[in-house]
Amino acid sequence: MNSLMPIFPLVEMSMTCALVIIWILQKASPQDFPLALKVTLLVVLGNLFFWPLGFSLELPLVAYVRGMVGDLSIVTTLLLWSAVLLSTKPAPTSFKAFIVIVAIIFYPLALGFGMTDPYAWGYASLPFLIAVLLIALICGLGNWSRGVWIIAIAIIAWAAHWHESANLWDYLLDPLLAIWAVAALIAMIYQKRRDKARSGYLFRAG
Template identity: 40%
Template sequence: MFPPANDLIALLGINLVLSAGCLRLLNWRHGVTPWGKWASAAVFLLLWCPVGPARLPLVAYVRGISSDLSISLVAIACLGMYRRLRGMAPVAQHERMVLSLAFAAGALFLYPLALGWGDWDAYRLGWGSPALWAALLALSLACWAGGLRLLPMLVALALLAWVAGALESTNLWDYLIDPWLAVAAIFQCIKSAIVWGLARLRAARHGAMPSSA
C-alpha cells in the first residue's frame, strides 16, 4: 500500500535536496566528476531503502528531523543540480543575490511574528489572504520588469503546488519558505555583505596609498 501523494512528494523533495547537496559538496573544487555523479545517485537510492522495525525509507527518518521542505528550496536545489550535471554556468550573481534578499526578508518578517514577537501573526496570511497574493504579485512583476526571472518562477511554482495541495500543509508560507532556506538566505546575505565590505576597504586602502614615483 502506497502512502498519500503529499507524503511521497515531501519525501522526494527531501531526497532531491540531499542529493543536490551531495553533488555540490563532492564537486566543489574540481567540477562535476563521474565519481561525484555516481555517489550522488547512490545517495538518492540509499535514502529510499527501508530500515528499522517499521520498514520506513531512510528519508522518512530525515523528514522527522527536517520536516517538509518548501517547494522553493526543492526547486532551487533541482535547478542547481541540473545545471551542474549539464555543465552549465551557475545562475547569475544578481539573480542569486535578489533571491537571498527576498527569502531573508521573508524570513525576518514571518518567523519572529509567528513565534509570538508581536500582537499579530504573519503566518495567518498563508491561509488564503489576498494581501499576501497581492504582495507576491507585486514582487514578481517588479522582478520580471527588472529582467529577473527566477524569483517569479519560484513564486508561481509554489502557488501552483499550494493550489494542488502537493504538501501536507495548507498554508502558502510552507510552500514559499522553510527554516532551512531562511537560514541559508540570511547566511548568504551576511556573507555577501562581508565580502562587499572587505572589497570596499581594500579599495579605500589602495586609493589612499601614495603612488610611487
C-alpha cells in the same frame, strides 16, 4: 492518486538530500561536474536515501531527515535544485535581503510577539496571494526569470496540496531559506570588505 501523494514529498526530499551532497562535492572539486555526472549522482544518492537499506534502520534515511527538518519550502527546494543542476547565476542580492526582512518580521509575529498573525494569511487569503503574485511580477521586471517560475511553481504546489500543509507560507518560506539568505548577505559583505582592503593594499603608496 491520493495513496501516492505521501510518496511524492519523500521523493522530493530524497532528491534534495542527494543534491546537497552533490553541491558539497562540487564545492570541494576544482572543476565543475558535467550535467551527466550530476544526474547520475542524483539517481544513485537519491535511491540510497529513499529505499530502506538496513543498517538497523526501520525507515529509509529520508524519513529521518524529513522528521528532523520537515518539508522544505518549494522556493528553497527549487533554488537548490536549479543552482546545482542548472548552474544558474546566484539569486539577486535584493531577493536575499527581501527574504531576510520578511523572516525578521514574520517569525516573531507568527510566534505570538504581537497582535497580528501573518501565518493566518497563508490560508487562502486573496490579498496575500495577490502580494505574492506582485513579488513574482517584480522579479520579472527585474529580469530574474528564475524567481518568476520558482514562485509560480510554489503557488501551483500549494493549490495542488503537494505537501501536507495547506498554508501558502510553508511553500514560500522556511527557516533554512532565511538562514541561507542571512549567510549569503554576510558572506557578500565580508567579500566586499576583503576586496576593498586588498585593493587598498595594492594601490598603497610605496
